[in-house]
Amino acid sequence: MPERSHQGHRRPPAALPGPALWQPARRCRSGRLVCPVEGCTSPAITTRKGFTNGRGTFVPDGFRHLRVPQPRHEPERFNHLQAKLMVQGWMLSRGFSDVATERHDRGSGRTPDVSGTSPGGLRVAFEVQYATLSVNVFERRDEALASGGWVPIWLWGHRGTGDQVELRAVHQHLLAQGRRLW
């Protein structure tokens, strides 16, 4: 028999106790914790206690905007941002130098999502690609980076939470060339 809260919802084992929300709540109010999405029209956020949604799924404690931004953030946009920060963190942890996100590179005319120089001196440009890309556009961007002296690494964004990945034309194209999909 699951333990039930006073609202009659199943209490999840992973729910944070009340005080865990308190510290971020203070930082939200002071403006030290804001929405990380660039260009957000309403960056003030606040904490939100976990709740059970209409489908009976528990949504854990988290954050929400005080006012809904316009346009709303698509989940893919958030995933893209998160992926960039993960790649940046990984590069720094591996001793890359000169690491930056969204830095324009004159040589290639491109602004790779994350770029930096490996400990061995390789200039590596990561592109986190969620939006659909045609084969032609992909090749142009890939070649531009390579001709600018970068090792381009493309990371293909997922959709949904399942373990299935939709292979689009550009992915088929890469597989046909014997290249690996990341």
Ligand SMILES: [Zn+2]
């Ligand atoms: Zn926002």
